[in-house]
Amino acid sequence: MGRTLAEKVWDDHVVRRAEGEPDLLYIDLHLLHEVTSPQAFDGLRKAGRPVRRLDLTIATEDHNTPTLDIDKPIADPVSRTQLETLRRNCAEFGVRLHPLGDVEQGVVHVVGPQLGLTQPGTTVVCGDSHTSTHGAFGALAFGIGTSQVEHVLATQTLPLAPFRTMAVTVDGELPEGVTAKDLILAVIARIGTGGGQGYVIEYRGTAIEQLSMEARMTVCNMSIEAGARAGMIAPDETTFAYLKDRPHAPQGDDWDAAVAYWRTLRTDDDAVFDHEVVIDAAELSPFVTWGTNPGQGAPLSAAVPDPASYPDPSDRLSAEKALEYMGLTAGQPLRDIRVDTVFVGSCTNGRIEDLRAAAAVLEGRRIADGIRMLVVPGSVRVSLQAVGEGLDKVFTAAGAEWRHAGCSMCLGMNPDQLAPGERSASTSNRNFEGRQGKGGRTHLVSPQVAAATAVLGHLASPADLSDLPGQSAPSGPAGASDVRTPLGA
């Protein structure tokens, strides 16, 4: 029987297989950041163990770094300690580090791909759940805990239990104005936040094949929000073109050998997935979340759902709680929701293409009065490229703040936070209670929706801007009942 992409990559990394034991898997690339590595290094130090493969290990600073005044000392003592500890550990063990202020610094999941380190058919791990991002290249990439970080540092391997395979097939063409973010939010709403548990998801189908690498990363990034171990997309010409001539991409003969191998990394025609989901791209539309987990989303044209419409009692309860926390009422059109803050950035949507998309909407426009809009590139490289293209000017002319690279408002670990009760439209990946700051309320959106929302002051898509000025946005035809089945049959 044929094998899936995920199974092929797994098989190619088995160091040891024994009856009744998990496979011991070799790890090609280990990414580190300041939050989940300190105790791992401490463990190595205690046991007198070195880092086995410094040449497969790289670190950057992202979660705790400020996005303003980066030349000043970091005010929060906990953040400062974590960053200083990473610097000390990397110096002591010899790990390559790109600290705040370095040109290669940025969100760890933006840095790996842009350096050309993330490659098809590799195994990639990081002490961070959004490691699934790297699956966009056809890598088997997943987040690990601190004890596993130590295990990989010491042995460059991990004992791993087998996974199940799921295919999410998206055929057809995405309608105009519908992005990768809308697609993945719709997928999560469809399969649920626990629907991917135990699975590696392979995204396939014509709509996926047409996505750029940036867009594929957005899709794979959020696999974890469906509970999946990892997300993957088979490498193709788009992948090879993205990688060619990146700093750490293979060169010369190695490039040819690599591409020949990468071409074999496709799910065989006769391979069988444990579970399959099929989605028609043509039915997708701009998608936003209304609740407090990424599965609580609906088309922008819909209304806040009525918890009473949920047949499952636990779904109903969680919808009730979400509406209470979010300060929303059932039946309220999503387009009527006014926000205070707009955040464009994170490892989900902080790449150049995302910034271009947001800038294209803002070009020649101003954000609404009273709105705070933060635009935070995912890495210093992205920032430089955006500045080179003049995007920063577009943002600042529109009234947005152009910040330094980092995780920023994706999570409340650095100074960029929502105040209690504040509401945001955010291009990040988690709308959990308090994720962007204690008491903050988050609506997950695409960069395009974020920008249009900033202009109008309420959740909106670029299409709502075309009839500016004067007219109000057309309200969508959908009611609460449509929310449950956003994808058609």
Add this chain to the structure above:
Amino acid sequence: MEAFTTHTGRAVPLRRSNVDTDQIIPAHWLKKVTRDGFEDGLFEAWRKDPEFVLNRPERRGASVLVAGPDFGTGSSREHAVWALQNYGFKAVVSARFADIFRGNSLKNGLLTVVLPQETVDALWELTEADPTAEVTVDLVARQVRAEGITADFDLDENARWRLLEGLDDIGLTLRHEADIASFEAGRPSFKPSTARI
């Protein structure tokens, strides 16, 4: 990981059930960046009371914790195990442990021994009456012994072997060093390297 064969030490009788990991080590300690230095956070809230058993001078240096049922429930934080170890505990005895806590403890070389509540009661009475009474936890014989008490306990063979040999997950994997080295020798040259260029 330090090997555990047999350990003899004085005990701390902790007459409380459902001690969750937040009581063992409160959340604000989780910001630390090391695996040691958690001893002062162990049972922090209770230790504000000078009469709390751990604060009694006669318990100083005790290394076996005898706790009530359902010890280690709640959040999965491994810090709870580190805190107990940093304080000097080598073994914890209880009638029932929370699963994740037990897994974490055995991974880190802290022996968690499950004994019937009657035996735990007997250990409490003995060590409360005589703080100098010693308790022996013998992993080789799978037995707990103290004056007037002999109790056998179960532990799955794999966990026991790893404790006896002092093998942590990393130690176990490193036993397959030859496999890892031979896999590395066969890796294609086009695989990515983080070495600076």
